[in-house]
Amino acid sequence: MTxxxxxVLFTQDQCPQCEMLKRMxxxxxxxxxxxxxxxxHRQADPQAFEALADAHALARTPALLHRPTGRLLLDTGSLGAVKAFLTHS
Known part of the structure; x- marks a missing residue:
């Protein structure tokens, strides 16, 4: 097991904000x-997506989850916020 x-990056089809975050x-x-x-990815792995999204009360994409703390970043449109979350979580 790896x-x-x-x-975790939560993403799905037809999500312009998801594509923007991936490009960022x-x-x-x-x-x-x-x-x-x-x-x-919601469509590629629906069971794993739903299980983890439900566990963290996630209702929209894109989102970033920090597994060890359970913190979610929902405001993924800001480069500064994304970098800070990934660096300081």
Whole structure:
């Protein structure tokens, strides 16, 4: 069994904000956090997505979860907020 990554990115189809967050992680942040983030896609893995989303009362995407603390970042439109969450969680 592989070790779980500390962060989870909740995403789904037809979600412009999800695509914007993925681009932010890939371009301005240059993939610096890729090894720490598990991408959980609603349509690709519905059971795992729903189980984890329900456990954290998540009602929308995109969102970032810090597994060890259970903290969620829902305001993913700000590069500063995303970087701070990934750096200081």
């Amino acid at each position: 070790e779980r990554r500390p962060f 992680l890939a371009l301005p942040l240059r993939g610096a956090f890729d090894e720490q983030i598990e991408v959980l």
